[in-house]
Amino acid sequence: MLGRRARTVLRGRGCRDASPLPGGLELDDPGFDFTVLGGFRSRLITHGLEERVLDVVLGRLSEAGLLRAGGRQRTDSTHVLAAVRTLNRMEFVGETLRAALEALEAAAPHWLTPLISSAWVERYGAKVDNYRFPKGENVRREWAEQVGRDGFALLDAVDEAAAVAWLREIPAVGILRRAWAEQYHRDGKGVRWREGKDLPPARDRLSSPYDIDAHYGIKRGAGWCGYKVHLSETCEPDAPHLITNVETTNATVNDTEVTATIHQRLAEREWKPREHVVDAGYITAAHILAAREDHGIDLVGPVGIDTHHSGRDAQAPDLTQAAFTTDWEARKVICPQGVASASWSQQRKASGTPLVRVHFALADCIACPLKPRCTKAANGKWGRSLTLQPREQQQILEERRAEQQTDLWKERYDVRAGVKGTISQAVRRTHLRHTPYRGQSKTHLANILSATALNITRVDAWQNGTPLGTTHVSHLSRLALTA
Structure with a gap:
């Protein structure tokens, strides 16, 4: 439950009503169907109101003097797993065709029955899993190309003039059509499995037939199917640390592609910081220049070091x-x-x-x-x-490379580490790394609600004098520090 002070702040500055919030439903109340919440989420997204709840809370906190523009903020990102399985390519094509067949069976069983055989039922009757594939590279390739031929046969049947037109409008059929264009070639020689560079880039290629917005991304050697969420928060020592912006992207988007968007969003909502502290993934010389010229923001973060070949001789280092x-x-x-x-x-x-x-x-x-x-x-x-x-970018790059070697700059940059605690809190309290929804828009809405909940929790802790948690140190690491 929220503390009395936090409730007062959120109701409006100077409000004297500190009575408890309304209670829950009666035990015998029938409640409502879960689809009501699904419809509510869809209406929010349709009307572009996803961030309304966060904006309202931030506005209240600004009125209460707990949030000020022009200070320091910091940003970091973490991965978000989609609410679908991560599939390899063979699983993906098999499951995509199976999903289309399931949808067609539900929508037009009499039309589908003459097209399929017992072999189709054997291949696509159950969910496609890796352990069910035949052994051997050549045999697996033939299996994948057989799936391709089956898929094209189904699409050809859907496209025939005799077929009812609405079959082409079934979403699973549209996904199948797109997936087959990405995964296969079909010409006079037959159906061929695309390989290597012949495939579209991961950003443009479907990774699941059940969530077309989710893509497979890799960061620091770890891969996942889903999204990224970027959290920006204030980090002033005399005020609660509040999340001011949330960006949700697919997993293939680099952090550098989000920096300008974050600055633009903060400027539009009038929460623009004077100093924005980020890690190396968000910053280039061009970003430093654009932040300074477009928004008056000092973007603080390490740029790439000046290297040339490798340091073969410490006494005679390479000329950078x-x-x-x-x-x-x-x-x-x-x-x-x-x-x-x-x-x-x-x-x-x-x-x-x-x-x-x-x-x-x-x-x-x-x-x-x-x-x-x-x-x-x-x-x-x-x-x-x-x-x-x-010229301007090169000069900024040289200045930053020299500056980031100084103790003063390192001390200034140390504040960025605190955003890791925010991500940790979001993961523990709101399960931020696992979206329960399919689609980027609904995942973004969930991330916005998570950020809003964390802000309310933090205001409550601030008003009641609850200290910030300390950095967790494992027993083994603590032993090494004291040795």
Whole structure:
């Protein structure tokens, strides 16, 4: 139950009514059907009201003086497992075809019966599991291609002029059609199983026939099928730490793709921080510049270190980019030996990001006494090469690389670690890493409600003087610290 002070804050600042919240239903009350809640969630999403409850609570807390814009905030993400099984490719195609057959059997059994055989019932009559597959790579490939032929036969039957048109509108049939385009080739030679680079990227490829928004992602070697949730919270020492923004993406979206969205959302809702502390996954020189220019936010986080080859000799380390001097006006780079670059060209990455490629002449590098520490080039036209970002971004990158080596910056950045406690609390209290719903929109709504519940819990703890929990240290780690 909420404490008296927390209830007063949420009802409105200065409210004298501290009476308990309304009680529950009578024991013999019939209640309501669970579909009422499902319909309510759908209406919230349809009308774009998912974040309304969080906004109302934050507004009340702002009126009470517990939330202020312009301070410090921090952000981190964690994975969210979809409410579906993680399937390998063979399981996926088998289960996708089975789901379509189940839907068609329920909708048009008389139409489906002449199309299937006993072999189909054997293959798709039960859920497809890995242990049921035949042994041997070649035999498994043939099984997958047989599933492909069966799927195309079913789609051809659905597309025939004699078939009723509404069969094509069944969602499971649409999913089957999309999945088969992603997983198979069909031409004059027959049906072929796509391999390797011939497959669409994971971001565009279905991972489950039961949740088309869930995708398979990998982070730090761990893979999962589902989503990511990004939580941003205030971190002032004299106020409760409150979650101000929640972003839900599919599992394949990199953290760097969310940074600008977070800033825009915070600015629109007027909870924009003065300083935003994030880990390396959210930050590039371009992000630092955009946050500063577009929103007046100081984005604090470590950028990638300046590396070149590998440190083969501690006494004679490799010459990194910091050892070179860039003359942007003259479009030249000067090496540590005073030699100017021979080539400067404006280029773009495949993603469209602009960059500058700089080359030194091989003749200059071959005769240089620093060559072993600088370049491995031994033939061709060019020696050492450098890749530079656009001028403002490159200057920010160099400044941040130098700054993040200082103790002052490290002390400033230490505050980011606290957001891990928020994720831990959300996982323990609201089961944040397991969504009970299918679809990104409903998962996002659940994440918003989790964040709102945590905020209310934290306000209650703050008003009643409950101290923050300490960092958990295992017994073994504690033993190592005291040894």
